[in-house]
Amino acid sequence: MTPSQLTALENFHAVIPAGGVGTRLWPLSRAAAPKFLHDLTGSGSTLLRATYDRLHPLAGDRMMVVTGVAHREAVCHQLPEVPDSELVLESEPKDSAAAIGLAAAILHRRDPSIIMGSFAADHVISPDQTFQAAVREAILTAAPAEDSEGKIVTIGIEPSHPSTGFGYIRIGEALSVAGAPHAHSVVEFVEKPDQATAEKYLKSGDFSWNAGMFVAPVALMLKHLEKNEPELYAGLNEIAEAWDTDQRGEVTARIWPTLPKIAIDYAVAEPAAAAGDVAVIPAAFRWDDVGDFAAIGRLNSANEVDDVTVLGEGARVFTEDASGVVVTDTKRVIALIGIDDVVIVDTPDALLVTTTAHAQRVKAAVDALKANGDMDVL
Amino acid sequence: MTPSQLTALENFHAVIPAGGVGTRLWPLSRAAAPKFLHDLTGSGSTLLRATYDRLHPLAGDRMMVVTGVAHREAVCHQLPEVPDSELVLESEPKDSAAAIGLAAAILHRRDPSIIMGSFAADHVISPDQTFQAAVREAILTAAPAEDSEGKIVTIGIEPSHPSTGFGYIRIGEALSVAGAPHAHSVVEFVEKPDQATAEKYLKSGDFSWNAGMFVAPVALMLKHLEKNEPELYAGLNEIAEAWDTDQRGEVTARIWPTLPKIAIDYAVAEPAAAAGDVAVIPAAFRWDDVGDFAAIGRLNSANEVDDVTVLGEGARVFTEDASGVVVTDTKRVIALIGIDDVVIVDTPDALLVTTTAHAQRVKAAVDALKANGDMDVL
Numbered sequence: 130m131t132p133s134q135l136t137a138l139e140n141f142h143a144v145i146p147a148g149g150v151g152t153r154l155w156p157l158s159r160a161a162a163p164k165f166l167h168d169l170t171g172s173g174s175t176l177l178r179a180t181y182d183r184l185h186p187l188a189g190d191r192m193m194v195v196t197g198v199a200h201r202e203a204v205c206h207q208l209p210e211v212p213d214s215e216l217v218l219e220s221e222p223k224d225s226a227a228a229i230g231l232a233a234a235i236l237h238r239r240d241p242s243i244i245m246g247s248f249a250a251d252h253v254i255s256p257d258q259t260f261q262a263a264v265r266e267a268i269l270t271a272a273p274a275e276d277s278e279g280k281i282v283t284i285g286i287e288p289s290h291p292s293t294g295f296g297y298i299r300i301g302e303a304l305s306v307a308g309a310p311h312a313h314s315v316v317e318f319v320e321k322p323d324q325a326t327a328e329k330y331l332k333s334g335d336f337s338w339n340a341g342m343f344v345a346p347v348a349l350m351l352k353h354l355e356k357n358e359p360e361l362y363a364g365l366n367e368i369a370e371a372w373d374t375d376q377r378g379e380v381t382a383r384i385w386p387t388l389p390k391i392a393i394d395y396a397v398a399e400p401a402a403a404a405g406d407v408a409v410i411p412a413a414f415r416w417d418d419v420g421d422f423a424a425i426g427r428l429n430s431a432n433e434v435d436d437v438t439v440l441g442e443g444a445r446v447f448t449e450d451a452s453g454v455v456v457t458d459t460k461r462v463i464a465l466i467g468i469d470d471v472v473i474v475d476t477p478d479a480l481l482v483t484t485t486a487h488a489q490r491v492k493a494a495v496d497a498l499k500a501n502g503d504m505d506v507l
Numbered sequence: 508m509t510p511s512q513l514t515a516l517e518n519f520h521a522v523i524p525a526g527g528v529g530t531r532l533w534p535l536s537r538a539a540a541p542k543f544l545h546d547l548t549g550s551g552s553t554l555l556r557a558t559y560d561r562l563h564p565l566a567g568d569r570m571m572v573v574t575g576v577a578h579r580e581a582v583c584h585q586l587p588e589v590p591d592s593e594l595v596l597e598s599e600p601k602d603s604a605a606a607i608g609l610a611a612a613i614l615h616r617r618d619p620s621i622i623m624g625s626f627a628a629d630h631v632i633s634p635d636q637t638f639q640a641a642v643r644e645a646i647l648t649a650a651p652a653e654d655s656e657g658k659i660v661t662i663g664i665e666p667s668h669p670s671t672g673f674g675y676i677r678i679g680e681a682l683s684v685a686g687a688p689h690a691h692s693v694v695e696f697v698e699k700p701d702q703a704t705a706e707k708y709l710k711s712g713d714f715s716w717n718a719g720m721f722v723a724p725v726a727l728m729l730k731h732l733e734k735n736e737p738e739l740y741a742g743l744n745e746i747a748e749a750w751d752t753d754q755r756g757e758v759t760a761r762i763w764p765t766l767p768k769i770a771i772d773y774a775v776a777e778p779a780a781a782a783g784d785v786a787v788i789p790a791a792f793r794w795d796d797v798g799d800f801a802a803i804g805r806l807n808s809a810n811e812v813d814d815v816t817v818l819g820e821g822a823r824v825f826t827e828d829a830s831g832v833v834v835t836d837t838k839r840v841i842a843l844i845g846i847d848d849v850v851i852v853d854t855p856d857a858l859l860v861t862t863t864a865h866a867q868r869v870k871a872a873v874d875a876l877k878a879n880g881d882m883d884v885l
Contacts, residue, residue: 462881464860479840481841487846
């Protein structure tokens with residue numbers, strides 16, 4: 130490894146946005162206990178903790194978490210090693226450009242040579258080593274050189290099926306980057322396709338799934354943010370200047386509520402791709418965003434009672450001629466008789482019964498409960 | 508009405524056997540809270556209370572309840588008007604011949620001219636007036652005359668479909684009984700038939716369902732019991748002699764555990780029918796023994812949330828594209844999405860999910876839970 134490669138890896142700082150309720154996993158996941166605070170794989174670790182542990186070999190203690198102020202205590206409980214200075218608390222959700230942009234701005238003020246990597250707190254990845262190898266390639270590909278400001282590098286997931294639930298990355302030509310043999314340019318990001326388009330994408334071999342993971346020099350991130358969202362950029366910079374001072378609370382309270390809401394995809398990734406500043410490391414690790422309860426079945430196939438996948442410590446499940454998924458955080462006896470592909474989510478104050486085929490419709494149900502004023506269980 | 512008819516009606520004394528866990532209604536119905544202690548029709552009354560109220564216009568306060576000692580408090584809470592002398596507590600279940608026979612023996616010692624009527628505590632009947640009219644006919648048919656010891660009279664339910672879940676009564680010739688125009692002799696009782704036989708029965712018009720209700724002079728009941736089960740008869744008589752004395756507890760504790768277990772059908776009804784001593788009043792009231800959760804759907808069709816029948820005070824059920832039955836005695840939100848003919852029974856410590864088609868299999872599940880040692884929820 131060359132000295133400049135070593136420097137790039139040493140400049141890496143991980144950022145974990147821990148937001149999003151995970152409405153499609155209601156009633157397990159909800160405002161007070163979002164998806165990232167659950168162990169959805171039966172591993173014994175919450176998704177947040179597993180994300181931290183997966184990044185630790187790459188970033189050491191250089192790890193920042195961005196989350197809602199309501200989750201402060203739960204996040205600190207999960208990650209006691211994260212100091213207050215690395216915990217960015219949002220008083221209200223402002224979408225991903227503000228969350229990730231603030232992390233970039235704070236890190237840039239501390240050290241403008243930092244290469245940040247942003248990885249959602251609620252995805253399931255395995256094996257860790259394959260993921261870490263891809264991120265190392267991404268860091269080396271992202272690193273600025275004498276003649277370049279570096280790249281914004283996304284990790285592309287090799288599609289296993291023609292999913293219509295994810296955005297795609299159109300992969301361009303191979304890049305010649307020492308230590309990053311898989312690096313390619315990105316032609317464009319494309320939105321969730323219809324079925325026929327997804328099948329075309331898969332067949333072509335030119336597309337990866339966009340898992341929303343990227344690695345980039347903070348300076349390059351902020352350059353694109355400034356260009357595309359100058360108001361957001363200015364606000365984030367003002368907060369960042371106050372961050373490591375005793376003005377943090379006052380400035381954040383004043384400015385954060387005024388910031389525009391926009392996704393990082395629109396504020397940075399897509400325009401940067403159009404400008405030729407985005408690369409991709411296509412990677413073959415197993416990735417799951419645990420988008421619904423059908424995923425729980427896939428991710429926990431080892432924990433089966435007959436043909437029923439069971440997730441839940443101390444679960445007491447009795448099945449007879451049944452198949453599907455049971456998620457429980459109660460100790461109730463659950464008996465399933467003569468019912469197939471059922472999804473049962475059993476919590477102290479809410480019970481969901483649906484089928485694996487209809488698991489995606491849980492979000493609509495939650496919207497209806499909200500409209501009905503059943504806020505106590507959301 | 509003639510004086511002898513009036514005397515017969517005045518001699519009527521109702522007996523309500525309140526036994527049986529109702530295993531097919533687990534986890535709602537269970538050892539600690541059997542079927543008769545639940546309101547399964549949304550009427551606001553438990554089945555036991557509704558049975559008492561249905562018999563009160565016929566029997567007034569002449570009403571005896573036979574139940575397990577464990578249910579004493581619950582039964583007294585439901586029926587505060589029943590005095591201690593009319594509450595027969597079984598220290599252990601001894602099947603219906605002992606339960607009903609003891610009631611007959613106690614009543615016979617008090618007044619040998621009593622005509623008893625036995626009606627299970629956990630059936631649903633409507634309208635009450637049609638039932639009461641049939642029982643009145645049964646009393647008049649049962650009444651002894653100068654030249655006869657009277658009859659054991661069963662109430663036959665007009666079959667609505669070729670059920671294989673009930674026993675049948677083969678109806679004989681019409682009897683000429685003043686005030687009982689529907690009275691017929693009984694040729695025989697027949698066991699639960701197979702489908703083809705049930706269809707044949709229905710088509711012939713000569714059969715009623717056997718709902719286990721009968722009206723009979725206590726003297727005639729005891730005569731048949733003595734003939735068929737002399738050991739049981741002797742034991743019951745010994746308890747009955749001590750019943751209204753301060754020896755009741757001691758004698759009952761000594762003798763009850765030694766009594767043979769046999770159903771009243773074998774000990775009295777079938778042999779009495781063979782001897783030509785049984786009559787039937789075929790009746791057309793609506794009768795349901797609430798044999799499984801599919802019955803809950805039938806009996807509560809007014810309480811529908813979309814296509815889902817909901818039973819439970821304060822139930823919070825949200826449905827989308829779902830049908831079936833929800834029974835809950837919790838206040839949890841229950842969301843059903845994209846699932847048909849489902850049966851959900853939600854209790855604080857146990858949850859059952861099955862389908863209306865498989866509702867009869869709940870008993871097997873309970874047996875399996877028992878075998879597994881999950882006694883806390885049975």
